Amino acid sequence: MPIKRIVIGADTYPPDVNGAANFAHRLAVGLAERGHDVHVICPAAQGPVPGYDGPTVHRVPSYGTPFHPSFRVSVPWRIRGAAVRLLDRIAPDVVHVQSHFGVGRTLSGLARRKGVPVVATNHFMPENLVGYAPLPGRLAAALSRLAWRDCVRIFGRAQIVTAPTPRAVGLLREHGLDGTILPVSCGLDLRRFAQPPAERTDGGLRVLFVGRLDAEKNIDVLLRALALQPKEPAVTVEIVGDGSRRGELEELARAIGVADRVVFHGYVDEQELLEAYARCDVFCMPGTAELQSIATLEAMAAGKPVVAADAVALPHLVHPGVNGQLFPPGDVAALAAALGSVLGDAATRARMGDASREIVARHDIADTLDTFENLYQEAAATPRHFQHARDGDRHEHPAHSGR
Template sequence: MAQSRALRVLIATDTYPPDVNGAGYFTHRLAEGLADRGHRVHVVCPSDEGDPYVRRNGRVMEHRLRSAPIPLQTDMRAAVPLGMGGHIARLVQRLDPDVLHSQSHFTLSRTAMRRGRTAGIPVVLTNHFMPDNLYAHARIPEAMRTAVGDLAWRDMVRVAGEADHVTTPTPRAAALLREKGFAGEVEPISCGIDLERFHPRPAERSALREGFGLPDRETVVFVGRLDEEKRIDDTIRALALVSRERDVQLALAGLGRCEARLRALAAAEGVADRVFFLGFVPDDELPLVYAAADVFAIASVAELQSIATLEAMSTGLPVVVADAMALPHLVEEGRNGFLFPPGEPRLLADRLLTVLGSERSRAAMGEASRELAARHDHHRSLERFEEVYRGLLPAAPRPAYLERLAA
């Protein structure tokens, strides 16, 4: 009976929508997915408004803590440390969760982990962290990045050691954590992809391009932050080479601090009229961006999984990705796309030309992408997290009166 009852899950995260990043999106989907499966889900995260508040968002209860803007970043806020520990301790005591699932080792998440452990609550930690994703935001000089990265990894490993179970999105991300000194077990659990939301719709491609203000021609797409670590400049340089042989354009969906520089680069490369900045695309329209394209390209070297690449694959797009970090796990060379050496726009251009060269081959690659994406069905990921949670529960069920109080 204890194995079939609904679980009470408290998710702690330092980033959550409306923040725009992979970790925030994953956490949101995890919370909603668990709630849809009948579990009682609460999320504690920074307030997007500054002042604290509590609200029910669908089936998920959000506990937003007082926050302040993060220096040098205009699109994210951090929870204010003053009073945070007491607030989270009271929340843990009142909710009495079966498990606390932390999404990072940053201030709010680590505070929740420690308050959970003090209360005897099992703690799961999922690591989405790579220092490379923070260097540009924090204005870390190039010469200091190695030293700062080493310190950041040591801090992360120390916090991870306090969890009862540690997960990462991919085997490569798990290996990286072990390489950085984590001695415990690390389980790869995919972030997952909603195969129903992101699905092929080739008959709509021309109409969707028109809807996004794109000319009806071959389209390379990238979805994500327009920031330094994504190396979108390589993709623009590759487009300039590809456009010498094919009538092709690049659609960039997302915002970021590099947008002005990327616009200038497109002009310098002579492809300003072929690079389209779509800006922020609402979540309900995001599947349409992929469906408007012919191929997805990403030059980033700091991906622990790349949800965007999975979304593109689920939509039935061939993918051309940098041979770096976890991206190679998503490509079967020549079957659903190609890898290219990071920082080599000429080779990226060659791979794009190969994909675009034959419509028949491109369609076959798209079908293979969809097939490979099915391995990452988010229902599988949710089921595995449920199994992890239940495996951490005490052998004896809680008394009935506690169950009634928790309800």
């Protein structure tokens, strides 16, 4: 049966700014451009929402939270009626959920009862949420265990589960998820970021970070490493993004004497983002909860060397001495040394930037879309008795991360 009508269930979607929201949008738009009838079901946003071409977006009731200024949640008992009506009206051939939260769990449960195939993609690590609440270590660890257990329970409803990298798949298996689990890159429009470096006359060097300014991104480590860089040539850190820790980070920059060498841009538009990638010399990702890191992919597509924490999925992208360097998470001195080794030689930066483009070539969004079209067909043909975990190891798809 050809797959034509697709429902994408997303608990975060633009105008939200984060990797999961951006991926859901790229996936929906890309599938719509290929002729599929795509419907996105996601939480209502606060304030006006810009229009988007391609998929039809259905917003369900949502509520703000005390832990994050912009993130909104939809609770199952409040949205179930709307979700039932939408699924009845759309009559999808497949439901693809992007999380195990309110929208994802509601749609996956309803779809399973209606006999509609379910595909699920995991973008979640407990660190993405625990950092917003000031919890003591033991309580945070217990909450993380409960969150993983809940994730596994909800994703167990799907015929096929994907995660962006082999390491992300491994985390799901380690926490008890059985069935077909595949690594599929979130993908990127590589041509959009392929551009020559910007010409600069300031004589200095620039390190760029792009992402949410939240706890698990560890931007404080980058600022402290900046303080250890030599005064000449001058090194400037540009930070693109916003989040709950921005005020603290600005205060830290002043306290350690680097405020004059740090630029906080906040959220920027697409052209400004491209310009930021073009003018930087090195991209830095100190985060420790990256299941893939879209920003790192973008920087690599722009031909930049990357210095990143040796954590979770970042080693899939950063190959030490080839396209950048890895450093032990949280180690300020090691990050300073890694940045210095890359910043110190223009020929090294050029060689590593070329290697970044070669490595990222396997992450083109077209391959990701091909893969999900195939997986939707596969899910539709899978009997309701789900396959055992080992079956997933036999699958080969061109957009697998880390291939």
